[in-house]
Amino acid sequence: MSLFSYAAAQGYIRARLARLLDRATWDRLLGARTPAELRQLLLETAVAPAVLRDGTIVLQILRGEACSAGRALARFLPRGSRELVAWYNRRFEIENLKTVLRAVHYHLERSRALSSLVPLQSGWRWEALLEVGSVAGVIDQVRESPYARPLEHAMERYTQEHRLFYLEVAIDLFYFQRLVRLIEAESGANEADARKFLGRWIAIENLLWAYRYRIYGRMTPEEIINYTLHRAFAVGLDTIRRVALGSPLAIEAGRLGLQPSVGLSEAETLTEMEHQAERERFELASAIISRPLARLGGILGYLWLLDGEVHDLTVLVEGKASGLSSAEIARRFLRAA
Amino acid sequence: MSILAPEPMLEANLFVLEADVEVVTAALARMEALHLEDSVPEGWKPSPEWTELADRYGRLRARLDEMFKVLGSKPLPQSPAAGDLYPGRDWRDIEARLAGPEETIQAFERQLKEAEQESERLKLSESQIELLLPLDMPVEGLRQLQYQAVSVGIMPSENIPRVAEALFQIPFILIPLESRKDRTLLLAASSTDHAAILDRALKSAFFEPIALPPEALGRPTEALKSLRRKAEELQVRLKDLDHRRKEMARELWPELSSLWRRATADGKLAEAIRRFPKYREISLISGWVPASELEKVRKAVESAAGHPIAMEVLKADPSRQSVPSLVRSPRWLEPFEELVTTFGLSSYNEIDPTPIVTVSFLIMYGMMFGDLGHGLLLLVAGLWLRRRHLDFGVLVAAAGASGMLFGLLYGAAFGQPIVHPAWLRPLEGMWTILAAAVAGGVLLLNIGFGLNLANAWRSKDWPRLLLKKNGVVGIALYWFVGIALYKALLAGGPGVGFRVPPKSVLLPIPVLCALLWMHEPLARWIWHHPSRPRGEAVVTGFFELFEAVTGYLSNSLSFIRLGAFAVAHEGLSALVAGYSKGRGGWLVLLLGTVLLVGFEGVIVGIQAIRLEYYEFFGRFFEGRGVPFEPLSLRTGGNHASVGVRV
Numbered sequence: 001m002s003l004f005s006y007a008a009a010q011g012y013i014r015a016r017l018a019r020l021l022d023r024a025t026w027d028r029l030l031g032a033r034t035p036a037e038l039r040q041l042l043l044e045t046a047v048a049p050a051v052l053r054d055g056t057i058v059l060q061i062l063r064g065e066a067c068s069a070g071r072a073l074a075r076f077l078p079r080g081s082r083e084l085v086a087w088y089n090r091r092f093e094i095e096n097l098k099t100v101l102r103a104v105h106y107h108l109e110r111s112r113a114l115s116s117l118v119p120l121q122s123g124w125r126w127e128a129l130l131e132v133g134s135v136a137g138v139i140d141q142v143r144e145s146p147y148a149r150p151l152e153h154a155m156e157r158y159t160q161e162h163r164l165f166y167l168e169v170a171i172d173l174f175y176f177q178r179l180v181r182l183i184e185a186e187s188g189a190n191e192a193d194a195r196k197f198l199g200r201w202i203a204i205e206n207l208l209w210a211y212r213y214r215i216y217g218r219m220t221p222e223e224i225i226n227y228t229l230h231r232a233f234a235v236g237l238d239t240i241r242r243v244a245l246g247s248p249l250a251i252e253a254g255r256l257g258l259q260p261s262v263g264l265s266e267a268e269t270l271t272e273m274e275h276q277a278e279r280e281r282f283e284l285a286s287a288i289i290s291r292p293l294a295r296l297g298g299i300l301g302y303l304w305l306l307d308g309e310v311h312d313l314t315v316l317v318e319g320k321a322s323g324l325s326s327a328e329i330a331r332r333f334l335r336a337a
Numbered sequence: 338m339s340i341l342a343p344e345p346m347l348e349a350n351l352f353v354l355e356a357d358v359e360v361v362t363a364a365l366a367r368m369e370a371l372h373l374e375d376s377v378p379e380g381w382k383p384s385p386e387w388t389e390l391a392d393r394y395g396r397l398r399a400r401l402d403e404m405f406k407v408l409g410s411k412p413l414p415q416s417p418a419a420g421d422l423y424p425g426r427d428w429r430d431i432e433a434r435l436a437g438p439e440e441t442i443q444a445f446e447r448q449l450k451e452a453e454q455e456s457e458r459l460k461l462s463e464s465q466i467e468l469l470l471p472l473d474m475p476v477e478g479l480r481q482l483q484y485q486a487v488s489v490g491i492m493p494s495e496n497i498p499r500v501a502e503a504l505f506q507i508p509f510i511l512i513p514l515e516s517r518k519d520r521t522l523l524l525a526a527s528s529t530d531h532a533a534i535l536d537r538a539l540k541s542a543f544f545e546p547i548a549l550p551p552e553a554l555g556r557p558t559e560a561l562k563s564l565r566r567k568a569e570e571l572q573v574r575l576k577d578l579d580h581r582r583k584e585m586a587r588e589l590w591p592e593l594s595s596l597w598r599r600a601t602a603d604g605k606l607a608e609a610i611r612r613f614p615k616y617r618e619i620s621l622i623s624g625w626v627p628a629s630e631l632e633k634v635r636k637a638v639e640s641a642a643g644h645p646i647a648m649e650v651l652k653a654d655p656s657r658q659s660v661p662s663l664v665r666s667p668r669w670l671e672p673f674e675e676l677v678t679t680f681g682l683s684s685y686n687e688i689d690p691t692p693i694v695t696v697s698f699l700i701m702y703g704m705m706f707g708d709l710g711h712g713l714l715l716l717v718a719g720l721w722l723r724r725r726h727l728d729f730g731v732l733v734a735a736a737g738a739s740g741m742l743f744g745l746l747y748g749a750a751f752g753q754p755i756v757h758p759a760w761l762r763p764l765e766g767m768w769t770i771l772a773a774a775v776a777g778g779v780l781l782l783n784i785g786f787g788l789n790l791a792n793a794w795r796s797k798d799w800p801r802l803l804l805k806k807n808g809v810v811g812i813a814l815y816w817f818v819g820i821a822l823y824k825a826l827l828a829g830g831p832g833v834g835f836r837v838p839p840k841s842v843l844l845p846i847p848v849l850c851a852l853l854w855m856h857e858p859l860a861r862w863i864w865h866h867p868s869r870p871r872g873e874a875v876v877t878g879f880f881e882l883f884e885a886v887t888g889y890l891s892n893s894l895s896f897i898r899l900g901a902f903a904v905a906h907e908g909l910s911a912l913v914a915g916y917s918k919g920r921g922g923w924l925v926l927l928l929g930t931v932l933l934v935g936f937e938g939v940i941v942g943i944q945a946i947r948l949e950y951y952e953f954f955g956r957f958f959e960g961r962g963v964p965f966e967p968l969s970l971r972t973g974g975n976h977a978s979v980g981v982r983v
Binding site: 007008010011012014015022024028044049053075076110111128132133140149150153154156157166170220222225226227230237241 | 502
């Protein structure tokens with residue numbers, strides 16, 4: 001049955017794969033001498049909808065399209081996988097919710113907040129949320145959503161200390177804990193794919209959170225443990241405890257198969273690991289997409305490729321705007337130069 | 338208007354005097370016929386006055402929402418405000434009318450909140466004191482512990498095991514006392530030496546400490562009695578307040594509802610107006626209007642302004658503009674639109690494939706699921722879903738009807754050959770039905786080719802029309818390769834073996850291949866079309882050619898599944914019918930039929946969708962249209978409030 005469900009998803013993906021920018025196009029885009037030339041070149045590609053008529057490049061439009069693709073694909077899948085992909089796709093919604101919370105908390109300009117929102121066709125009234133005058137008001141507005149409960153739990157602490165961190169960490173933990181449960185509920189080949197793609201991603205994220213809390217947040221061991229996942233595949237409670245007690249990042253990253261460079265500070269290693277993990281995701285996605293896609297891995301791989309494309313386009317647009325050389329920009333890409 | 342093409346659009350630029358801008362915008366919003374332009378002139382900034390007004394209406398609505406929340410009621414969101422709208426000044430009137438009710442409601446809310454908080458606090462105090470019942474000592478004694486750090490408070494239940502893990506460095510005690518919803522009343526203790534660690538761990542697990550109630554004095558039994566008496570008195574007060582809330586809601590709802598609708602509508606207008614570019618006294622309202630509504634729009638705005646309005650009307654140029662697409666399907670097609678919109682919305686230049694997809698989907702579905710009885714069950718299920726207001730039901734019912742029609746062609750009901758087949762029985766005419774499936778696929782692919790030519794023509798994309806794989810060259814190559822294969826393998830009849838096709842068929846193939854291979858350099862040479870560097874275009878062109886030729890074959894043969902599923906369906910149905918003849922046969926028939934209709938019904942639906950999306954859409958359809966979302970006063974109407982959806 002699931003094989004047949006995946007047939008429709010495969011049809012959808014195969015029909016859309018051609019929209020991903022090919023290597024030659026990337027080379028052409030990299031070769032653009034000015035931001036204006038880059039805009040012109042982008043208009044000739046499949047990502048032209050992200051270039052508005054006034055010349056502004058709004059890559060959030062592409063992220064909105066990636067979210068729509070995830071939603072459409074989830075609808076084709078059998079129940080367990082559908083729930084998993086649909087929940088995974090909620091990351092865009094969470095990102096928007098965090099944007100709204102930040103905008104309200106820091107009293108950001110409405111236009112600035114609006115431009116940071118991913119345009120989602122999800123039934124949420126994002127603009128109306130931005131109009132709410134307080135963080136408590138925002139939480140009240142989303143009371144029917146699954147995020148209300150974790151947000152309410154963290155609200156007391158937020159009210160006392162006025163730090164958004166508590167709300168953000170509460171949503172993240174809630175989102176990832178459920179994602180872990182959904183992955184564990186899969187079986188057979190789909191479970192293997194879910195673990196290989198999402199499981200490893202979650203494990204690495206969990207490890208990096210722990211180090212961010214330790215390095216940038218200077219948090220105590222008990223705080224680090226409370227703000228990370230206790231069950232996250234290769235990075236469980238034992239690993240988090242080691243991190244909390246001071247285990248070096250190079251060692252823990254090495255255990256996960258990542259390859260930190262020698263002689264870097266922990267903060268530099270952390271940045272390096274973040275990029276390495278993103279690159280690894282992209283390579284995995286590129287490898288799976290060239291094979292038959294009749295499994296969950298194919299769906300996730302495609303969604304990751306969409307994410308990767310937006311990542312690299314962001315690097316490209318920002319890099320060109322800041323006058324970086326093509327080689328410097330290419331080095332920051334997820335795809336191989 | 339064609340059901341295959343989006344409604345023709347015109348770009349309308351209205352030059353409106355500052356004095357008229359409110360009434361004109363309101364008239365346009367009431368008509369719901371203008372999709373405002375997204376872009377603005379370079380360097381132009383939204384009007385600060387109107388931005389402030391838009392924000393002001395947002396705040397007014399938020400205040401009204403808050404008042405409705407306190408009253409436990411809601412405005413009617415779909416009905417737009419009645420009467421004329423003047424967003425520039427309406428806010429004064431709204432604010433003035435809002436002040437009185439707001440003051441009353443806020444005073445009431447304060448009383449309610451105080452009573453609720455007090456009630457909640459008393460409940461928690463009760464729970465705490467109940468736990469202390471076994472202690473035969475005064476409650477105040479607990480406040481004076483010297484060697485133990487004790488905290489009582491509530492915490493998300495799921496965080497308790499997390500805290501236990503986080504306290505791995507110290508000895509501690511955690512006693513869950515009582516759970517309410519998803520929170521637990523918890524007692525946590527450690528030695529005073531470790532109090533700081535305990536405190537940090539609890540805080541980071543969102544623990545909310547509760548101080549022992551100050552009014553709890555004496556032995557726990559006495560303290561509890563006193564607390565319960567207070568709680569009962571409070572309950573009576575809360576009932577009174579609830580009664581008052583209902584009365585207030587009845588009294589204030591009509592006025593607040595009217596203010597809410599007005600604030601919403603004015604807010605939408607202000608949001609739109611703030612983005613109109615302005616030069617001295619003239620505002621430019623720029624947007625897209627369906628050609629059929631242009632005159633109505635002109636009359637409406639002139640009637641609103643009371644004098645002629647300068648309006649520039651330009652033809653849409655989709656090659657350089659993002660023109661919204663408005664497809665008005667006939668009512669009967671609406672339930673099928675989702676088959677296409679799940680993939681994407683047709684852009685202005687594209688032909689909307691909904692009618693073709695509807696027909697081809699139903700034919701493919703019926704062909705794979707041909708059975709009078711099974712189709713009838715699906716038809717009934719679809720009609721039942723429709724009665725429950727699910728549009729999806731129409732699609733299911735139509736698929737069932739198509740299954741019934743093919744059931745007649747196959748002469749089968751519930752797997753039994755009940756009538757003479759009008760066409761054939763799939764199991765007996767297996768080769769015929771497989772060949773028919775491929776022939777149907779070839780027909781559909783060629784419709785796709787045709788649509789691609791039409792789309793290319795509409796967008797004046799000559800390389801796509803002539804040289805690319807779904808253009809004239811590609812179609813010719815598809816047919817010559819197909820005829821050559823037919824002549825080589827099948828034309829001599831079964832068992833004849835390979836025959837060399839005639840030269841008239843073979844010779845054009847390399848020429849067409851060369852044209853397809855070189856399509857990019859040719860497009861650059863003929864139409865100065867942007868392309869990759871020549872060397873790269875030649876290399877990638879070769880691989881594209883290879884992919885195109887293999888794609889033609891695989892896409893055509895992919896439709897063979899239509900026949901294969903028809904054969905499988907008849908085989909499985911016959912199997913169920915065969916096993917249902919013995920004792921308890923009705924049960925086998927029932928379960929088998931449920932399985933066949935439920936299980937196979939879904940599978941063939943998915944297969945048909947796959948063929949539509951990959952094989953058919955791949956030929957011509959991009960589906961990246963911008964939906965036509967006119968300026969509107971309705972809640973959930975778009976554009977005037979970007980990004981807001983209800």
